[in-house]
Amino acid sequence: MELCRGPLRDRRRPLQGGPECRALPENAAFSFFVGLWIGTLFILAIAIAHLYAWARPGLGPGPGTALKIGFLAGFFAGFPCNFAQATWSAVGRALPFGWMVEMWLGAIMAAFVAGVLYKE
Numbered sequence: 001m002e003l004c005r006g007p008l009r010d011r012r013r014p015l016q017g018g019p020e021c022r023a024l025p026e027n028a029a030f031s032f033f034v035g036l037w038i039g040t041l042f043i044l045a046i047a048i049a050h051l052y053a054w055a056r057p058g059l060g061p062g063p064g065t066a067l068k069i070g071f072l073a074g075f076f077a078g079f080p081c082n083f084a085q086a087t088w089s090a091v092g093r094a095l096p097f098g099w100m101v102e103m104w105l106g107a108i109m110a111a112f113v114a115g116v117l118y119k120e
Helices: 033-061 062-086 094-119
Strands: none
Touching: 033 062, 033 094, 062 094
16 A cells, blocks of 8 residues: 655655545454444543542542543553553654644543533
């Protein structure tokens, strides 16, 4: 498969417009990857909401509790795999760092939303 987009493409040749230049390959390991990824993120958000609900009686209500739960959940969800990517992958350290920060911010936002929607 020829690299058609991105930083690894040969800059002297123009982009090819053939079927090999798709965003996702047709023979992916998971045929419904995008749906599975969105479903997995929803499950993670629901788990973070449950963690917030369980921690609220001990830590008290408020954005501080949501920040603590979101930070810990984002760290546990984003750090191990992205640390391995930064160590062993050929893409460098910037992409795994960005992915890790994205997981942290998403988990913190999920905890904040759970804190706003939580009713006793």
